[in-house]
């Protein structure tokens with residue numbers, strides 16, 4: 001069998017067994033094992049594959065056909081143009097979260113151009129519920145004077161996040177802390193001004209009663225600690241908001257990713273001390289609450 005034939009038959013096999021899987025997954029699995037990019041797979045499509053290679057590929061195809069997310073099979077996922085290591089200990093970074101990233105970058109760039117940070121200093125950020133470190137590491141890569149505190153309740157997730165910071169060369173500006181929400185930062189001296197400029201939070205926000213209704217690839221493979229947000233999904237945000245208020249500087253921002261239908265409750269939780277804006281994702285769903293701490 002040659003590469004083209006293998007891609008065709010593996011793609012068809014997965015399509016027939018797993019909704020959403022197919023040819024793209026076959027290419028990704030082949031690329032993961034051989035190191036060949038997509039262009040090479042097309043260019044060298046008539047090259048024969050050895051029985052040994054087929055034996056290596058087969059169990060990976062079976063895993064995908066059985067519903068396991070591709071990112072856990074290849075061990076990586078792209079986010080904001082960067083490759084992140086992922087494992088079953090972390091949520092697979094989602095495209096929706098790029099909205100939070102874009103807003104955080106806009107806010108921090110504006111702060112950097114308007115505020116007088118001391119030489120060598122820059123904004124101080126907390127990423128609560130860091131998971132793979134996608135938000136923290138991307139911010140540190142894209143804004144080279146930013147200092148980030150990355151907190152997660154899962155030690156196993158933090159191990160993955162630490163590796164991602166090292167892979168992207170920002171381990172020196174991202175601190176990883178195991179703990180509950182922002183509690184570990186209480187009493188710490190946080191950067192130049194001693195306070196946070198921005199808190200980014202993509203905490204679990206799926207209402208507990210909806211967990212059994214999630215798509216099987218999410219429900220069966222992604223960590224429940226990364227998904228379950230309590231009865232209405234907003235338990236963690238209720239606890240986070242007063243903590244963020246205490247740690248943010250005046251004019252600081254709290255960014256919280258939410259699910260469709262949660263913006264109204266979030267606005268009622270955030271009292272008049274905050275200036276609140278709700279942003280929609282590309283599909284027109286409310287996805288991000290931006291709360292600015294009024295001066």
Ligand SMILES: C[S@@+](CC[C@H](N)C(=O)[O-])C[C@H]1O[C@@H](n2cnc3c(N)ncnc32)[C@H](O)[C@@H]1O
Pocket residue numbers: 090091092093094097128129130131132133134135151152153154157179180181202203204205225226227236
């Ligand atoms: C939805 S995932 C987000 C991961 C990552 N920030 C992203 O956007 O891809 C939520 C993360 O919050 C963490 N988490 C859950 N409860 C927490 C808590 N009480 N304190 C800190 N982190 C928590 C989970 O372990 C998980 O890694």
